[in-house]
Amino acid sequence: MLYYDTMTNKIYIKRSRRKSVAIKIDNQGIITVFCPLNYPETKIKQLISEKRNWILTHIKKINDDNLKNVDFINYKKLLLSGVAYDITYDDKNIKIGDVEQIKYRKDMVSSLKKWLKKRAEETLETRLNHWARVMKLSYSKFFLTQARKKWGSCDNEKRIRLNFRLIMLPEDCINYVCIHELSHLLYLNHSKKFWNTVAKFMPNYKTIKKQIKDYSFTLQLF
Ligand SMILES: [Zn+2]
Incomplete structure (x- = not known):
């Protein structure tokens, strides 16, 4: 209604x-x-x-x-690890600041998305594995998602999903989401024990949790 x-x-x-x-x-x-x-x-x-x-x-x-955030929403700039880069392109290449040059395929946004997902696949799983080792926990399977509302999730079969858009966020935010989802391997809820586990590995998690909110607009990109 x-x-x-x-x-x-x-x-x-x-x-x-x-x-x-x-x-x-x-x-x-x-x-x-x-x-x-x-x-x-x-x-x-x-x-x-x-x-x-x-x-x-x-x-x-x-x-x-x-x-x-209008420059990001209009794809004039791209965030990578929390740093903004100018996007420039012609019908052959797309340049992300001075750091990367990728091939232009079909259209600019879908070319960028493809590249981001590939980069996310490599980066995010490595981050997750790093924290799994540190926390002495193991998950069953890792998936990359393109959800619009969630940064990550963990289910009762110990499968962890991370949003590819996380690679646009600063490293602390990525670490927080990894620690958060891995802590769900112990507690499938947001109980006090759960947050104590998160705090053990990231004492300033409350600050980072707030910081992530500033980036929620990126969930609507690509
Ligand atoms: Zn949670």
């Missing part, structure tokens, strides 16, 4: 068998209200009007961030 509010844009309403009501805003500024199946519309409108300031502040921040 779609509900239009005068103040912003669209507000989506998703009803499900849940007990509580929550408002979520994604990094494109889309607002969704999650609520129980029979939750009355008048109450939703009331909630939105109560939360007006919070929503507007949030949307403004998203717009500011998008403006700040």
